[in-house]
Amino acid sequence: MNLSKGFSMFYGSRALENKIDEFLDRISEAGLIYRKAIHVFLEHGVTEDFVTHAEQIGHIESRADELRREIETGLYEQNLIPDLRADVLSLVEDLDAILNAYDSSGYRFTIEQPVFPATLHPEMLAIVESVTNSVEQITIAARTFFRDFNSCRDYIHKVRFYESEADRISTKIKRAVYSSDLPLANKMHICSFVEMIDNLADMAEDITDKLAIYVIKRDN
């Protein structure tokens, strides 16, 4: 091991850290655009604006995929965090799955164009808010795990809070839908979309559980 290798060890980890940061930025950004897209959809349906937002999420998803691959190869090539490498890979994959879910959810809206009664709009906006908040919190928690894992726990409980909030609103919407006069097909269609959105928060919560274990593993 010579000096230059020693420097490259630090330089390599710095570069990888930047990639991880960018990857998390992409997830956070996708959440904000998703929130905006649903607003647009509820107000105007599948407009050009909505399609642009859905496409933006698609682009973010492809860039995040690239970053994920670079992070994965970087971790192995530079033999970084050998004890946590598998865990970090699984964390990055799981976070990437959320992005995929945002992406496919946007396209599903453009294809299936569900019709939400105006009375449900406030609840729909509330569930999207909670879901994107839970995803936002998991990106913060993940960032903290990389930057300063001692304070990672501070964010984990917030994800859980937003997830249960999303569950509560999802149940409320489903009750309202099934007690309405809408045709059954319409009711089922709306509920499948509500479940799809709520599932994003569930994914965030699953990652939280794993993250809590990684913190314990590392803290020794």
Next chain:
Amino acid sequence: MGMTGLFFLSSGLFLGWSLGANDASNVFGTAVASRMVKFKTAALLCSIFLMLGALVDGVGAAHTLGALGAVNAIGGAFVTSFAAAFTVFLMTKYGLPVSVSQAVVGAIIGWNWFTDSVTDLSSVVKIASTWVACPVLGAIFGALIFALFHKISKHIHLSLLQRDALTRLAMIVTGAFGSYALGANNMANVVGVFIPVVPFTEFSFLGMDISPVHQLFFVGSVAVAVGVYTYSYKVMMTVGKGLLPLSPFASWAVVLSQSVVLFIFASEGLEYFLASRNLPTIPLVPVSSTQAVVGAVIGIGIYKGAAKNIDWTVFLRIMCGWVITPVITALVCFVSLYVMKNLFDQPVHTPKTYIISHGVLKEFQEHGIQANSLQSLVGKSYETGKAIVADVKKHLDLSNKQELLILKYAEVVKLKIDPTKINKLSDHLFSAEEKENLAALSGKEFNYRWELEDALILKNPSWKKQPETVLNKKINNEIAEQYKMIEGVFKWEPQD
């Protein structure tokens, strides 16, 4: 002596290989097992720093003989080295971390046994005490260091990858120091005894004079490096994973605590530093890196509350390895000496003669041995240490220490100060005045070492060893080294 010298040296190189395959694994074992440092990187660093340690710090005059120096015939040294190397090789095969220096002491006990010499029991007690004291110290320091740095790390906000890079760098630096210390302290044990027989000559390289000792230590270091590369992986895995899987941070704590334990409890330099500043010294206890590493792993495991995760069967296996290593080595050495002497007709022991004279009795008396009852033994000659001790014991009860004193003062060593040989004494070790003192004794003959010592002290009191205190240790070691060299130069065999 050329080819024969090289042949004899081969067992020293085998011992060097064993040192690399086993002891060196302790230094980087946890780092490699935790996958923080690649085996290749660890092997390279370990080899380089071990070599540096051996060449820069190991070639000191006071160290060059090592423990094997007690073996007084080259055939015997060949066999004792071989026995130690063979046992360490066996232990390495089973992935057990053992200590080469303990194997060497075991081999010397075998040699003493075969040649009817008296064994210094304190070396046996020393070994046995390291089995207990060293893991305990290792465990205490392991837990303390881990706890301290764990607390500190909570307050230092570093990213996961920065922390990872820092831990890795710390491991590499600590491991490199450990390897350096290993090379500096152990190379003499491995090849020091072969200094008189190697056919190397001094040469100049880039303006530096490369002495035969340097060359020998270099060859020894290469053997150690080969050992590290070819066979150390198994032991590394036992140390770093077999006992308890460790996190990278804990792995580093193990490497550091081993170095700290060795520095605090085995460093004469530190002891001298403290004593010279009127600070209380820390008692030096015999410690071995192998035992300290195993202790540190256990200590950290217990501190983390993971004692139940420690594989105690592996620990027991390691302990058994420690205990049986000197025993097996002594047995292998005994059998090999028998084969060497009777089958190959090689001398394995230079015969010694012990004669009790009136002067010797006076020396006994001065050193607390009741010599009055030994008058009847004056003039008697003995060929082995055991024989004289047995005879004296018929008249007196002796402790092991007294037995060794009797051997020391009754051993006949014929010395004759030949003025033409005085220039053979190195200027590095002898002052002009000291050489003059010797020249004043030209032509004189002495039958015992102490006779010459007394004669020199009469000329100049600086030849007298100082009372045994920490501060005097260094000067006394130098005086002992001078006497050793004088003996090498002026020893003679009277023509019958």
